[in-house]
Amino acid sequence: METFGKAFPRPGDASATVIRVGRLALLACAAALLFGAAATAALLAPGSDAAATTTSATTTTPSAPPPASAVSTAPSVLAFTGHGWGHGIGLAQWGAYGYALHGLAYDKILAHYYPGTTLGRSRVATVRVLVASKQNVTITSTTPWTIVDATGARTALDAGPLTLDSTFTVDGTPLEPPLSITAKAPLSVGGIAYRGKLTIALDGRLVDVVDVVGLEQYLKGVVPSEMPSKWPSGALEAQAVAARSYALANLTKGRPYDLYGDARSQVYGGIPAESDAASAAVDATKGQVVLYNGKIANALFFSTSGGRTVSALEATGVDVPYLASVTDPYDSLSPYHDWGPVLYDAKAVAKQIKLAGSIASAAVLTGSSGRVKSFVVSSADDTQVTLTGNQVRNALGLRSTWFTPAVLQLSPAARTITYGGALSLRGAVHGATGLSLEAKPAGGGWADVGLLPVDPDGTFALAVKPQVSTQYRLAWGDARACLARIAVAARVSAVVTPQGVQGTLRPLAPGAPVQLQQQQDDGTWATLVSTTADSSAAWSFTTQLAAGTYRVRSAPGHGVAVGLSAPFTVQ
Numbered sequence: 001m002e003t004f005g006k007a008f009p010r011p012g013d014a015s016a017t018v019i020r021v022g023r024l025a026l027l028a029c030a031a032a033l034l035f036g037a038a039a040t041a042a043l044l045a046p047g048s049d050a051a052a053t054t055t056s057a058t059t060t061t062p063s064a065p066p067p068a069s070a071v072s073t074a075p076s077v078l079a080f081t082g083h084g085w086g087h088g089i090g091l092a093q094w095g096a097y098g099y100a101l102h103g104l105a106y107d108k109i110l111a112h113y114y115p116g117t118t119l120g121r122s123r124v125a126t127v128r129v130l131v132a133s134k135q136n137v138t139i140t141s142t143t144p145w146t147i148v149d150a151t152g153a154r155t156a157l158d159a160g161p162l163t164l165d166s167t168f169t170v171d172g173t174p175l176e177p178p179l180s181i182t183a184k185a186p187l188s189v190g191g192i193a194y195r196g197k198l199t200i201a202l203d204g205r206l207v208d209v210v211d212v213v214g215l216e217q218y219l220k221g222v223v224p225s226e227m228p229s230k231w232p233s234g235a236l237e238a239q240a241v242a243a244r245s246y247a248l249a250n251l252t253k254g255r256p257y258d259l260y261g262d263a264r265s266q267v268y269g270g271i272p273a274e275s276d277a278a279s280a281a282v283d284a285t286k287g288q289v290v291l292y293n294g295k296i297a298n299a300l301f302f303s304t305s306g307g308r309t310v311s312a313l314e315a316t317g318v319d320v321p322y323l324a325s326v327t328d329p330y331d332s333l334s335p336y337h338d339w340g341p342v343l344y345d346a347k348a349v350a351k352q353i354k355l356a357g358s359i360a361s362a363a364v365l366t367g368s369s370g371r372v373k374s375f376v377v378s379s380a381d382d383t384q385v386t387l388t389g390n391q392v393r394n395a396l397g398l399r400s401t402w403f404t405p406a407v408l409q410l411s412p413a414a415r416t417i418t419y420g421g422a423l424s425l426r427g428a429v430h431g432a433t434g435l436s437l438e439a440k441p442a443g444g445g446w447a448d449v450g451l452l453p454v455d456p457d458g459t460f461a462l463a464v465k466p467q468v469s470t471q472y473r474l475a476w477g478d479a480r481a482c483l484a485r486i487a488v489a490a491r492v493s494a495v496v497t498p499q500g501v502q503g504t505l506r507p508l509a510p511g512a513p514v515q516l517q518q519q520q521d522d523g524t525w526a527t528l529v530s531t532t533a534d535s536s537a538a539w540s541f542t543t544q545l546a547a548g549t550y551r552v553r554s555a556p557g558h559g560v561a562v563g564l565s566a567p568f569t570v571q
Helices: 016-035 038-043 093-101 106-113 215-226 233-249 276-284 312-316 346-352 389-396
Strands: 052-054 076-083 118-121 126-134 137-141 145-148 154-157 160-164 179-183 187-189 192-194 197-203 206-214 288-292 338-345 359-366 372-379 384-388 403-411 414-418 423-430 436-441 447-451 459-464 470-476 479-489 491-497 500-506 513-519 525-532 538-541 548-554 568-570
Touching (some): 076 346, 076 359, 093 106, 093 233, 137 197, 206 215, 215 233, 215 276, 233 276, 338 346, 338 479, 346 372, 359 403, 359 423, 403 470, 403 479, 423 470, 423 479, 491 548, 491 568, 525 538
Antiparallel strands (some): 076 403, 118 288, 126 206, 137 160, 137 187, 145 179, 179 197, 187 192, 197 206, 359 372, 436 447, 436 470, 470 479, 500 538, 513 525, 548 568
């Protein structure tokens, strides 16, 4: 389910821990609700998220996403700004936090996010939670413990660890699965202690460990894993009821367990995750669930709405009345109410989605909540690829489907000019405004050059005349994109005189090395003699020149690239 993980950000804190919100959100309800996982399959319309389609009616499945950040040196960048974090359906945790701060009780909060529902009580007392599924599992007890296998054979063990694999051998004796394990103290699985009783079964070559635990005890390990325990009681109590309802509405069928202990259901942290505040919220709402027409509601929840939740109808094509789109006025407290820009190398994205040619533009079709229904990228020759908003979110790791794309381009990626010359920086900006140009001369830092003059068609051309080798990039809010490098080469002037060769060097570079070179028969250049430029950057060679082709080379350094005179021939 949409979750904050084990470490929680304080309100307004944009710490790295919030990143886990989006990742677990993506793996849980977004994956289940939007991609047909068993837990919420009943909500889905068939084929609600088909593979990306191109104009040639072929399909493509995006591979691993290219890395994104707020800085990209790629000459062409696909950028996104957006709102919210998570699938957007149901209860927004940061919005619930804001409502609780404003004094709303949990029942009012739930009624807002699940319109048309009421509260009732569940008769379920115990759930079976899959807490491990591995080739070998280590279980530890701090007290003597007992294993009972499927035949009723009992094995008494002293306190300590036991590692089981698919042989199910204990102290040299094979046992018949499933096994039931009991102890006077909570047992640990992989270092995490759980309340309840453990059962162990074999799934192929995997050892499945299931915690048979009271529903309320289970929730005490879930609520603090899904919401910060320091949040107000109203938010925690709303989370407790939503988590209880979601669990009971999504019990697995035909399996030896009811729920997964991870984000495929909800994050169940066991005893280490428990907190006094979260446990108090569970106790205060004991047995309470969200009901719609007398049935337990699939009480989806997630992190951040961006100001409005999305309806199940808009997100999945299936109308679920209590999963309607509602305003979320206090979601602005979330550090991810607004996000971006985040940047991707446009060339890498084009390759990933099999777009022929480079990305020239991107457009979206949005639903009533602002979330993207379809995303169309086009190349310069009008080849197109169309994806759904969910495909883009998952392929690129975006925080939500409420996003706006932009394309930024800057050329040249690299070029050399001679000192005193000028160059036109060209590019295009589509879907973004208020960009400026930044420059970093060799040996200096980044500085703002000024607003970027973009024409109505989105293109721009800006003449620059750097004095030393300089890097340029586009600045858009906190984002920095599209690095262009311009090397400035020394201007070397050479004149042949009766005494030899003389000339000047620009920019002024006293002491710069100067070399006289002759072209060899194989086309290479050999240095004949060297000198240095004087205080006025003048130099001379008094060498008698034989017939041949010559040039003068200088490498001043200090941000000035190697310069060459025009070749000259001596008869």
